[in-house]
Amino acid sequence: MSLPLLDFVKTRTVLLDGAMGTELMARGLPQGTAPEAWNVERPGLVKEIHGEYFAAGADVVSTNSFGGSALKLAGHGFGGRTYELNLAAARLAREIAPAGRYVAGSMGPTGKFLKPQGEFTEEDFAAAYAEQARGLADGGADVLLVETQYDLREALAAVRGVRSVSLLPVFVTMTFNSFPRGYFTLMGDTVARSAAALEKEGVEAVGANCTLNSEQMVGCVRTLRASTDLPIIAQANAGQPVIGQDGRVGYSQGLEDYVRFVPEIVRAGAGLVGGCCGTNPAFIRAMARIFNNKERS
Amino acid sequence: MNRDELLRSMNEAIVAGNKAAAAALGAEAVRSGADLLEVIEKGYVPGLQRVGELWEQGEYFLPELISSAEAMKAAMAVLKPELDRKNIEARGGGKVVIGTVEGDIHDIGKNLVASMLQAGGFEVYDLGADVKLERFIEKAEAVGAGIICLSALLTTTMTNQKRASPRKGPPRQVQGPRRRRACQPQVGR
Numbered sequence A: 001m002s003l004p005l006l007d008f009v010k011t012r013t014v015l016l017d018g019a020m021g022t023e024l025m026a027r028g029l030p031q032g033t034a035p036e037a038w039n040v041e042r043p044g045l046v047k048e049i050h051g052e053y054f055a056a057g058a059d060v061v062s063t064n065s066f067g068g069s070a071l072k073l074a075g076h077g078f079g080g081r082t083y084e085l086n087l088a089a090a091r092l093a094r095e096i097a098p099a100g101r102y103v104a105g106s107m108g109p110t111g112k113f114l115k116p117q118g119e120f121t122e123e124d125f126a127a128a129y130a131e132q133a134r135g136l137a138d139g140g141a142d143v144l145l146v147e148t149q150y151d152l153r154e155a156l157a158a159v160r161g162v163r164s165v166s167l168l169p170v171f172v173t174m175t176f177n178s179f180p181r182g183y184f185t186l187m188g189d190t191v192a193r194s195a196a197a198l199e200k201e202g203v204e205a206v207g208a209n210c211t212l213n214s215e216q217m218v219g220c221v222r223t224l225r226a227s228t229d230l231p232i233i234a235q236a237n238a239g240q241p242v243i244g245q246d247g248r249v250g251y252s253q254g255l256e257d258y259v260r261f262v263p264e265i266v267r268a269g270a271g272l273v274g275g276c277c278g279t280n281p282a283f284i285r286a287m288a289r290i291f292n293n294k295e296r297s
Numbered sequence B: 001m002n003r004d005e006l007l008r009s010m011n012e013a014i015v016a017g018n019k020a021a022a023a024a025l026g027a028e029a030v031r032s033g034a035d036l037l038e039v040i041e042k043g044y045v046p047g048l049q050r051v052g053e054l055w056e057q058g059e060y061f062l063p064e065l066i067s068s069a070e071a072m073k074a075a076m077a078v079l080k081p082e083l084d085r086k087n088i089e090a091r092g093g094g095k096v097v098i099g100t101v102e103g104d105i106h107d108i109g110k111n112l113v114a115s116m117l118q119a120g121g122f123e124v125y126d127l128g129a130d131v132k133l134e135r136f137i138e139k140a141e142a143v144g145a146g147i148i149c150l151s152a153l154l155t156t157t158m159t160n161q162k163r164a165s166p167r168k169g170p171p172r173q174v175q176g177p178r179r180r181r182a183c184q185p186q187v188g189r
Helices: A021-026 A035-041 A043-056 A070-074 A079-096 A122-138 A152-163 A191-200 A214-227 A255-260 A262-268 A281-296 B003-015 B019-031 B036-056 B062-085 B108-119 B133-143 B155-163 B180-187
Strands: A060-062 A102-107 A143-149 A170-174 A177-179 A182-184 A205-213 A232-237 A241-243 A249-251 A272-275 B094-100 B122-126 B147-151 B172-175
Touching: A021 A035, A021 A043, A035 A043, A035 A079, A043 A060, A043 A079, A043 A281, A060 A143, A070 A079, A070 A122, A079 A102, A079 A122, A102 A122, A122 A143, A122 A152, A143 A152, A143 A205, A152 A170, A152 A191, A170 A191, A170 A232, A177 A205, A177 A214, A182 A214, A191 A205, A191 A214, A205 A214, A214 A232, A214 A255, A214 A262, A241 B155, A249 B155, A255 A262, A255 A281, A262 A272, A262 A281, A272 A281, B003 B019, B003 B036, B003 B062, B019 B036, B019 B062, B036 B062, B036 B108, B062 B108, B094 B108, B094 B133, B108 B122, B108 B147, B133 B147
Parallel strands: A060 A102, A102 A143, A143 A170, A170 A205, A205 A232, A232 A272, B094 B122, B094 B147, B147 B172
Antiparallel strands: A177 A182, A241 A249
């Protein structure tokens, strides 16, 4: 049996994967279709993407279930298929994972708000995440990754929901924006407050993803490192989305500029590093080369 | 409370997101026979503008923005019947059609903008999420809207914002995740 991911993190920098949605679109996922639907409708293509990330050198891939919470799926009319679509998501990644590599069950935000800004309670959110976590855990995920959270209260509710149905390790990434005063979520949660609350809630790793480019991520990881002793996850965007002359959407930070900051992200204290929006297997391959040269030769 | 105190308190109530105070000050303005257009334009609106600045600076976040918009709406709910009764037309921003583009079900940003526009005196027609481009145009023509706002969170639906930017017709405002500045010149007409 391979080393549990939490022990593996102690041995070297762990390489995560990059974006999933854009890879699905590149393979023909129509606009407006829930990406999770492809876990049962086009499983071969989802597996192909995971396979490419593993081939690029990723130690961990995230399942195709970012929008797979019961509340988010309900927006597509799939609320009743939460368990099934998440089970399939984890199974696909598990089936293609080489020995000694890992599967993180991706759980993105519900896209809804808690009271008073929204109409939901923490219990509603916990239940929505619990249903998703059950599917991911049964499908063979090694860890449950609550990611891209913009509201600390939602993240904490998610962790409680996940804990109610699974004993798997829980990782949480929040998405912070950079301001002159520091890094804040959409709801105004700071890095320090988020890390402290999540640590208290008992999560096994915390981190930041999305929104920030790789250069901005360095400072955010530094702030995280100063706030917690937990392993730190960093998955930066490749800059901002822009529409090019050809009418196609691209990202403002090219591959070379992106990976230039990866060693700094690691030096700042990140133990699990991967990509987010705008990244693809080529980014992960370039990051693997950096890690191999530094740590694995 | 003299005029200056009233205007300052209105400004502060909006900045603080204090719905009850904003409404109570509106009621006091009505009771004391104050110039209602002046209290809107020199009392409440500067407060709303200040909130926008604080948001841009990273001092205010989504909860504060929503509270302030709610306070503004509460004030207007008190003033509007009185303005109507006196046949006074408050200077509004005009009519706006807003929605999230086809293929995208994300509505956080769209709701926020709709709320702020409404608070700022615009007449807002919210078409919801996953809206076909044709519906924006049809609605704008039907109600005589001068502005169409298109929201997209997904980069894959950003291109729909561009598709909705023809050479004629109402101006289109586009909106996306933290790319206000980055996106607009790209998609603009």
